[in-house]
Amino acid sequence: MGHLDVNVILRNLPYLWEGLQLSFLLAAIAIAGGIFFGLIMALLRMSSIRPVAWIALGYVNFFRSVPLILVIFWIYFLVPLLLGHATGPFLSAVVAFTMFETAYYCEIIRAGVQSTPKGQISAGVASGMTWLQAMRHIVMPQAFRKMRPILLTQSIILFQDTSLVYVVTLRDFMTSVSTVASQELRMVELYLFAGAAYFAICFAGSRLINRLDGGFRR
Amino acid sequence: MIEIRDVSKWYGSFQVLKSCSVSVARGEVVVVCGPSGSGKSTLIKGVNGLEPCDEGEIVVDGLNVGVKADLRVLRTRVGMVFQNFELYPHLNVLDNICLAPMVVLKRKREEAEARARTLLGRVGLTDHALKFPAQLSGGQQQRVAIARSLAMDPVVMLFDEPTSALDPEMIKEVLDVMSDLARDGMTMIVVTHEMGFARRVADRIIFMDAGEIVEVRPPEAFFTAPESERARAFLSKILEH
C-alpha cells in the first residue's frame, strides 16, 4: 500500500460532518422514542391484566430475538405499503429503531422498577394513592436513579447501531464514509477514520457516564 | 510457637495496629478481645499473611510471614476459621474439606476423604458429608469449616469471630468443638466476644483497643481485676446485660 492520505479526509470533512449530524439526529429521536415507548411497554409488561402483560412480553421477546438489520429491512419495505406511498429511508429508519429499542429500554426499565422494594408501592397505596400515582411519584424516581447508567450505556450502543442504516443507504455518517471511500478509492483512510471517530465519540460518552454516575452517587 | 514483634499497620493515614508484640507458646489458647475496630481481626489475619503488616515481623513455627517462600508453607500449617464460614458453595461438604489437602498437599483422594470423614465424625456431622453448604445451618457450616481447617493437620488454629454470624442457639455447638480442640492441645488464637468461653478455655487474654495491645493476662486476673481503665470500661459494657 502507499502512504496514508490525510487530505482525502480533510477535503471531504463537510460532507462527512453532514452524515454525522444525521447519525446524531437519528440516535436522538430513537433514544427519546425508545425510552418513551419502552416506559409504556414496561408498564404494560407489569400489568396485572394477564393478556396485556403477555402481549408486551411477546413484543419484547420478538424484538430481542431478531437482528436489527432484519427489522430495518422489514420496516423499509413495510412503511410504504402501510402509508400507500413511497417515503425516504429516514422515516423508516426512525420507525425501525424506535420499535427495536423500545424492547431493550423496556427490559432495562422493568428491571429497574422491580429492583425497587415492593413495600414502596404498598406504602404509597396505603396513603391513598392509586397504583399509577405510586408508580409515578414513588417508584419511578428511585428506579430511574438506579437505571440511569444502564440507560445511557444502551444509548451509546444505539448510537453505534445507527451505522447499520448503511444497508438501506440512508446517508448517515457510515454511509457517507463509504460513499467517499468508493469515490476516492481510499478505503483504508476512510474506514480507519470512521473507526477513530466512532471510538472517540463513544469512549468520551462512556467516560462521561462514569463521571456523572460517580457524581450522582456521592 | 508464634512470635509477633513490633507489628504496625496503616490503612492510608489511619494506623490500625500500633507496634503490637506478643508471643504464644505451643499448646496455648489465647483469646483476643476488645471493642470493635480495635484491630483484633487485622492482628490475627497478620499471622497468616492475609493482612500483611507494614512494620515489624511475625514468625510462626520458624517461618517468617513476610518471606514469600515461607508464607506458602506457613499457610498449610496454620488453619483459619472465618466469621462467615467461607465454605465453597459449589462443593459439597466432603469436597470442601478435601480441596486443599489434595491440591496443596497432593494427597490422594481416598486418603483425603478418609481423613475428612474422621474429622466430620469429630465435629458431629458424619451424616452430612454429601450435602452442599447452603443446605446446612450456620452452626453446621462453621463446624464443617473447622473440620476443613483441621484437614491440613495445622499446628496453629486461628479463629476470627467464629460465632458472631450465628443464631444464639447454634453458638454452643461451635464453642464445644473449639473447647475439645483446646483440650487436645491445639495452639489457638481466638478473636471472640464470648467471654464465658474465654474464661473457661483461654490460658491468656489479649485485650486490644485502638490498635494497641493493652493487656495480656490470665483470664481470672483479667476478668476480676483488669489493670487498665480501658479494659474496665470494655468489661463493664459487655458484662452488664
Add this chain to the structure above:
Amino acid sequence: MSAYNWNWAVIVSEPYVGWLLDGLAVTVMLALSSWAIALVLGTVIGLARTLPSAPLRWLATGYVELFRNIPVLVQMFLWFFVLPELLPREAGHWLKRDLPHPEFFSAMVCLGLYTASRVAEQVRSGITSVPPGLAAAARASGLSLAQTYRYVLVPLGFRIIVPPLTSEFLGIFKNTSIALTIGVMEITASSRQIESYTFQGYEAFAAATALYLLLALLLLFLTRRIEARTRIPGWIARSNT
C-alpha cells in the same frame, strides 16, 4: 401503492428454500466459530482484568474499551477491506485471493474479537461478585493464586454469569447478520436475495424472521438445560450486572 401479490409458495419452492437453508447453515457456522473465539479470548481477558498485576489489567481494559466503542459494522469493514491493505504484500494477497471465503473468515474474526470484549466484561463481573472471603479462605489454606482461580473463583464466577453469557451467545447469532455487508450469505442476506429475485419481500423476510425465532427458542431451551445443570443446591447466585 398497488395491492401486493402474496405468494407464500415462494419460500418453500426451489431454489429459494435451498438459499434459506444454506443461509441458516452459514449463520450457525459463523456464530459457533466466532463464539469459540469469543469464549476463550473473553475468558482470558476478563480474568486478566481481575488480576493483581496492574499492566495486565490495563492491557485487558484497553482491549475491552477499544472493541466495544467501535460499531461492529465498522469493525467488519476494517477486517475485510482495510487489514489486507495494511499487511505486507504477500500476506494481503493471500487474504484477498488465496484464502477461500475471505468474507467468512473476516466476519468470524470480527465477531469473535468483538464478542470477546463483551464476554470479558461478564467474566470480570462474575469473578468480582464471588464473595471476597472465599478467595481469602482459599489463600489461607495454602492455595496459590492460580489454584484459587482454578478451584474457587472460576467455577463460581462462571456459574453466576450463565444467564448473561447465554444472552451474549444469542447476541452473536443476531450479529452474524451484519456480515451480509461484506458478502456473507447468511439468513438475512439470503432472504434479501430472494426478495430481489422474486419481489416477494414479505414472504422472504417472514421466513428469515421465523428462522431467527426458531434459533432463539432453541437457545432458550439450551440455556434452561445449562442453568439446571450448573445450579448449586440451595445457593442463590447473585450477579452484579
